[in-house]
Amino acid sequence: MEQFEGPLGLLLSLIEKEEMDITQVSLAKVADQYIDFIKSRENINPDEMADFLVVAAKLLLIKSKALLPFLYPEEEKEIEELEEQLRMYKEFLEAAKKIEKIIGKKKFMFPREFNRKAILANVNLFSPPKNLTKEAMLIIINDIINHLSVPLKLDEEKMEYKISIEEKILFIQKSLIERIKLNFSNMIKGAKSKTEAIVSFLALLELLKQQEIFAEQDELFHDILITSITKNN
DSSP states (O other): OOOHHHHHHHHHHHHHHTTOOSSSSHHTTTHHHHHHHHHHHHOOOHHHOOOOOOOHHHHHHHHHHOGGGGGGGGGGGHHHHHHHHHHHHHHHHHHHHHHHHHHHHHOOOOOOOOOHHHHHSSSSOOOOOTTHHHHHHHHHHHHHHHHHHOOOOOOOOOOOOOOOOOHHHHHHOOOOOOSSEEEEEEHHHTOOHHHHHHHHHHOOOOOOOOTTTTEEEESSOOOOEEEEEHHHH
């Protein structure tokens, strides 16, 4: 893995490693790699980890939207913002590389002919009145300060605990021990948030990948029936 600074640096390195453009499809494809990399890192301090988790949450949203596009039409703006941030970050890195090349060539100055008369003719110079005192300046400065708008106090946001994929996997496994079949709609009926429903679906995909369960869907958008492969056999 190439060196990176911050979550956007990691995300950009994963996309470039796969030789892909910055699109929703690319972001969905590298979501698992991004989360696995965060899990493997033990030296990320709590303040930086919060930034990494914010981007991870957006990647999970993009991945779930790619799988279930009809459920999340209102989240399109948030996804586009992440794409735009990543493109701007890439442009910033490319500009930094160009500046490094210029510095490497020792080209720090680009002099031009100085024409004092031409400059004075096109510039409005500040010429204070001779009787201006520090007391008068203080009155003017205080008047300017009093007319400044008060900065708005932003609302505080707190990170809340969200259920993990591992917990949902254990929930599905336990449910299939107690019953033969399980409907996905019943499984997410008690979900307290949209995030929990997404995590439940990702847990289902993980169990399918591990070939621990069998899932079938009669028609498009119909309920998903989950069965334990062990019980099937």
